[in-house]
Amino acid sequence: MAKLIQTEEETMLQDAARALLDNSAPVSRLRALRDAGQTRDDALWQEMVAAGWAGILVPEAAGGVDMGHAAAHVLAREMGKTLTVSPFLSTAVIAVSVLRQLQDSRSQAALKAIAEGAHTYALALDEGAKFNPDRIELKAEKRGNGYVLNGEKRFVVDGGTADRVLVLAQSDDGLCLFDLAADREGLTRSSTDMIDSRDAADLTFENVELSGDELLGAAGDGASLLRFGLEAGQAALAAETTGLAQAAFGMTTDYLKERKQFGVPIASFQALQHRAAHLWCELELTSSAILHVGRMLDLDPGNATLAVSLAKARATDTAQLAVREGVQMHGGIGMTDAYDMGFYMKRARVAAEWLGDYGYHAAQVARMRGF
Amino acid sequence: MGGKMTTDTGIEFADTPDFRKKIRAWLEDNCPADMRDGASGEGANCWGGRNWVFSSEGQRTWLERCAAVGLTVPTWPKAYGGAGLSRDQEKILKEEMAAIGARSPLNSFGIWMLGPALLKFGTEAQKQEFLPPIARGEIRWCQGYSEPGAGSDLAGVQTRAEDKGDHWLVNGQKIWTSYADKADWIFALLRTDRDAPKHKGISFVLMDMRSEGISTRPIRLISGASPFCETFFDDVKAPKEQVVGEVNRGWDVAKYLLTHEREMISAGGQVMGSGRALGAVLANSETGLSDPVLRADAMRTEVDALAMELTLERYKDQAEGGQGVGDASAMLKYAGTELNKRRLELVMAAAGSEALNWEDGRAPTWLRTKANSIEGGTSEVMLSIISRRILGLGA
CATH class of the missing domain: 1.10.540.10 (Acyl-CoA dehydrogenase/oxidase, N-terminal domain)
Structure with a gap:
């Protein structure tokens, strides 16, 4: 390796x-x-x-x-x-x-x-409040050479602005993955006012007519085609989330050195030092998982599932800790909209849910480790 | 036959392209049957030394065969009893040993701690004298660092070594000396200059435990075992040439060695758990897989354990690439030992009342892990090292 x-x-x-x-x-x-x-x-x-x-x-x-x-x-x-x-x-x-x-x-x-x-693209996958690629009810009915889509997708990240949409749908032949233009007739996009100020939308498909050419691969290939796309996305999201955590941590340690109370920098308080040091350790462990998943996806992509879920689980957990500690150690200013830390906290929350949360990925790890 | 350099056990391992094949064949031919039970931990392995009583003929044979080809200290240079293997080769060796459940042929503080310090700071004469007996398991070493008044504040050691011309005269007391009652020699931090700032008046001194004036007393621990001792020095004479590194610069040697020790303790989770996934532990217990709280704790611990394994791997890669690990070893020590404690808590919880008797064996292991985050620098000292030296947080 x-x-x-x-x-x-x-x-x-x-x-x-x-x-x-x-x-x-x-x-x-x-x-x-x-x-x-x-x-x-x-x-x-x-x-x-x-x-x-x-x-x-x-x-x-x-x-x-x-x-x-x-x-x-x-x-x-x-x-x-x-x-x-x-x-x-x-x-x-x-x-x-x-x-x-x-x-x-x-x-x-x-x-x-x-x-x-x-x-640009968006992936329309979720139908419930939690990531669950195995439970897809949006229907694709075969009509002639093409399909007709009916159903709803939620939490479609970048779905409000993307030019095209990848949609996973259930057909008589199993799961199908379609690639269609986002302005297609019958497709309604309703943008969500997201806490992280980023794009996400709910999509409604009402008799959306697709040609056979818009089906990716063969009918029934949806799950296997999407699998590697999901793993790649989960790993890259873990990397993004780790960068977020590192930046929130950097802002926090800078602030500890600069902020004075009781006449001294608050960085001199051991209660804060040890929490910062613990968080740094968590970041180090997570960074290893990120480096590892990159190598796995490049060199042994067929066996990367454990590495992907490990990276997503760790990154989710570490980022949540980093932003919680970030706000707490900043004190009152961390709660203000004028200060950036709140943006990090809100993005970390959204990233935690997208493409599977801690529980989903920890369960994947456990399953692959014989639980 | 006559001119041939290799014998049945004398075999050249380094620099062979088909290393894995060769090592596999060698292990197959040489590892005695009773040394293939996969047993690990302090009780299962040979620690060597003058007074060692082999648990079986197999244990003796295994040590001798490994020592003959340098495999007790695979990465040490051949000149000092090693096999001169690269770390990649060492990894293959470990994998192949694990594959047949081979026990470690020899455990010792000489291998883990003194050896690396001598390789870096020792004179050629010291290396020649002390390293080969460590590799052969002939001399068992113990570490004399902590004192009753110098625990976390290790540089506060007060055991004195007075310069008496041709020797040092040593007086004082050490504590938490691992296996001092079984060791042949001790490497100790002694105060050689009482007027210098505390880090600058310490020397790293080697002493034969048979020297007149040295005595030991085992300390019984909560696990029932007595792996640690108090060690007393009463007018002990130590020859001048038994100082490693410069006089009064022993703290440099100690710091280097502590780094090694921390890495070793942090890797303890893997050694003690033999890489066995927590899932298997739960599956073999009565409620492990159906108890949602236990299961959730175990899943979280498993995720963290895998990240820890990768981090050990990454830091080794960094060290090999010339980027030192340095103060970050404090992270390995902190994270590794805390994780190991969590692991053994789960093992106990999964086992239930089955593990509450002394014969079962899990309770002593569980109790032993509590020392992991104390010995070699407490978790709190590690966090202080990280916050001050890596993060630059301070007064």
Whole structure:
């Protein structure tokens, strides 16, 4: 197995990402978008496209740079540090990881459109309040060469603004995965006013007519096609969440050094020192899981499930601790909207639920470890 | 036959491309049947030394065969009794040993602690004199660090070594000396300059436990065992050449060694649990899998244990890549020992009343883990090291 150390190439990518994001997407950018009631930042996405990020997992033949999942995790982590608003995970990670399993010309064209920045994607999967890819009731009825979709999807991240939607539906032949334009007749998108000020929507499908060409793979292939897309997305989300946790932690330790009470910096209080040190240990453990899952997805993708769930579980848990401690150790200022820590706490909560929460992934780990 | 360098047990392991195949064959040929039961822990292994009584002929044979080819200390240089293996090869060796349930041929503080310190700080003469007997299991070492007044504040040691020209005259008391009553030699931190700042007046000194004036008294612990002793020094003469590193610079050696010790204790979870998943522990218990609270605790612990394993792997990779682990060993020690305590709490809870008698064996292991977060620096000291030296939080 490859070593669990960030390579020089990855460090260079990290530095480049940091420079781009600090310039175009500091946390103040999220604040400005929120204040303007917007959840989509086209200029930033086009900048990312130009930097090759949209095609980070797209094969070179389809116009991508094909740098692999560990590299995608470097980008996701850096985005997490400043709460970047972008369809990167939905589009460049999840949709690409689904599409590149298919060799047909429409899928290759779809990959090309993503790498070029022509299309963004959202994954419409959840139907209940909890992630459960095994319980899909949205119906796909066969009609002629095509299908008719009826049903509802909830918590579709990036679903309010995406150009295209991947939809998992139940048919007589089993689960089917469709790739359709988001402005299709009969598809109603209702944006949610999310606590993290990011895009999510509920989607209603009412007699949405699809051609056979919009079915990915064969009928009944939905679950297996989506599986790797989900794993890639879960791992990249874990990386993003870890970046979020690292940044919240950094803000907190900076504040401990700067804030004075009783005439001394509060960093001199052992009660706070030990909690900060404990949190740092948790971050170290989680970072190992992130490095590991990147290597697994790149080198042994068929056996990455344990590594994926471990990373998502750990990252979820660590980020929640980091933001709880972040607010508490900042005291009153941490509760104010003017201060950024609240953004981190709210994003951590949403990221915890998306693509499976701690309980879901811990149960996956337990199952694979013989529980 | 005559000119051949290898014998039945003398075999060149390093630098062979088909290392795994070769080591597997060697283990198959050489590991005695009764050393293949997968047993681990303090009671199951040979600790060596002048007074060691082998538990079986197999245990003796296993030690001798491994020592003959350097496999008691696989990564040490061949010149000092090792096999000169790389860490990747050592990993393969461990995997192959685990595959047949081979016991460790030799446990010792000489291997884990003194050896690494001598390799880094010892003179060539000291390496030649002390390392090969450690590798062969002939000399058993103990560590004289803590004192009644110097626990977490280790640099406060007061046991004195006075310069008497051709020797040191040692007086004082050590405590928590592991297996001092069974050890042949001791490496100890002694105060050689009482006027210097406390970290700068300490020397790292080696002494034969048969020296006149050394006595030991075992301490009975809550687990019923007595692995630790009090060690008394009453006008003990130690030859001058038995100082490792520079006089009054013993703290450097001690710090280096503590790093090793912390890594070792943090890896304890793997050693003691033999990598057995908690799921198996629960599955073999009466209510383990159906008790939702126990199950949830175990799942959480399993997630953290896997992340810990990867972190040990990552830090080893970093160390090999030339990036030192340094103060971060405090993290390994803190996280590893706290995790091991959680693990054994779960083992006890899953076992229920079955584990509440002394014969069962789980209770002493559970109780023993409570010392993990005290010995080698308490969890609280580790957190203070992290917050001050890594995070820069301080007064």
